[in-house]
Amino acid sequence: MEDTPLLVGAYDVPYHITVIREYAMKIMRHIKKLARFLFGDYSIYYVYANDAVNEAPPLAAGFRFALVERDDISGSDNQIIADQAWYHGCGAHAYACLEGTRIVGLCFFWYGERYHERNFWPLADREAKLVQLITLPEMRGHGIASALIKYATQDMTRRGFSRVYARIWHSNTPSLRAFARAGWKRVATVIELNPFNLSSPHRITLGHHAARPGT
């Protein structure tokens, strides 16, 4: 029997191929439904770390980096920047990328008790976690985040922190690229599953820190 050609755009797709594709898509939809039922919501994060940065950070013309106070952030004319102020306070350090006096990028580290409340990745003494990183939307793609991470890491090292961590959503390509460009390395992958949507999520930690106590 001859295949009945079905015209799709510029291609003639044989009828049986179209039927097979439709069946495959149906099966995939059922598999996804079943997986969602069995595993519930999921999250996949990469954990990045940096021990020390000794080289000077590159500074694009017109930009500078600085340790900033809560008021510098909350007083910004830009609402996106002002909204970040709550990340500051006791147990936090904030670093900004400034163009003149305007804050265009920010990152925050938490340590000690402040981070303990969150505790996604338990920290040892003299360790801190970068809990927020943001570049203003209109300033993205110019290397601000990468340079800010480098500057901030270097300053944290100077302040006596021996290791700093960050948690990055697995598909956040700009963030993954920014950390990699700043010299940070991936040290673990953390997968959280919530089977049958029952109680607290089940955590799987892959990587050389998998044996860390408390993780």
Ligand SMILES: CC(C)(COP(=O)(O)OP(=O)(O)OC[C@H]1O[C@@H](n2cnc3c(N)ncnc32)[C@H](O)[C@@H]1OP(=O)(O)O)[C@@H](O)C(=O)NCCC(=O)NCCS
């Ligand atoms: C993540 C974020 C801070 C990056 O800021 P940025 O100043 O644009 O970063 P950089 O300019 O240093 O770029 C980092 C890398 O991402 C790439 N990149 C930028 N935008 C991208 C996009 N939309 N898609 C893919 N890659 C992108 C850049 O090309 C660069 O890669 P390269 O080193 O290969 O050239 C910014 O996108 C942001 O504020 N996002 C919202 C908040 C967020 O996700 N924070 C991170 C939480 S962990």
